[in-house]
Amino acid sequence: MTFRTHLAIGALGAMGFVGAVDLSGVANLDKTQTAYVVGLILFGSVLPDIDEPRSFISRKFPLISQITATFFKHRGPTHFLFIPVLLFVAWAIFGQIAWGALGFGMIMHHVGDMLTPSGIQGYFYPFKKRFVARILPKKIAVKTGSTVEMAMVLPAILAIDGLLGAKILGFDIDISKIFGLLNRIDLNSLGLSL
Numbered sequence: 001m002t003f004r005t006h007l008a009i010g011a012l013g014a015m016g017f018v019g020a021v022d023l024s025g026v027a028n029l030d031k032t033q034t035a036y037v038v039g040l041i042l043f044g045s046v047l048p049d050i051d052e053p054r055s056f057i058s059r060k061f062p063l064i065s066q067i068t069a070t071f072f073k074h075r076g077p078t079h080f081l082f083i084p085v086l087l088f089v090a091w092a093i094f095g096q097i098a099w100g101a102l103g104f105g106m107i108m109h110h111v112g113d114m115l116t117p118s119g120i121q122g123y124f125y126p127f128k129k130r131f132v133a134r135i136l137p138k139k140i141a142v143k144t145g146s147t148v149e150m151a152m153v154l155p156a157i158l159a160i161d162g163l164l165g166a167k168i169l170g171f172d173i174d175i176s177k178i179f180g181l182l183n184r185i186d187l188n189s190l191g192l193s194l
Helices: 003-024 031-044 047-051 056-060 062-071 082-094 097-113 147-168 175-184
Strands: none
Touching: 003 031, 003 097, 003 147, 031 097, 047 056, 047 062, 047 097, 056 062, 082 097
């Protein structure tokens, strides 16, 4: 997945994470803390690509990327489940939600990569080194940067982000009215047909 799609998936996960943390009473987050946690989740949602020198995050942190890429291949250890698990353990031990937020963001990144044909080989390292973790069958998986990702997957995730974000902010959204408006759009006049 591209940087934008990883961020959109991270935002979707962030809304769920913050809602779950607030509801469970683990932490009563004020607006500043919520923004901090969401920021860490979004950072975590792009962080695993630090092992790919051409990625957005690598261009922001070139020295760290160069060191990481020297020792690991792309979708190597930064894409394995054990790193977020270690961050969750640190959260449990030290009580700092930042560890959990960063780990959750990384898992959201992993989810995005599992939607691609390559998936993540070795995701359950060291237990299953050759297993390739995929959410979709390889034949229908979404190729990174493809028209399907940019024209369908990313807009769909952003729409869900917008709807959930509006609900969280207290806006009353009538989905039936949105679908009613969409039904009035003449796809043929736009040069599109189903």
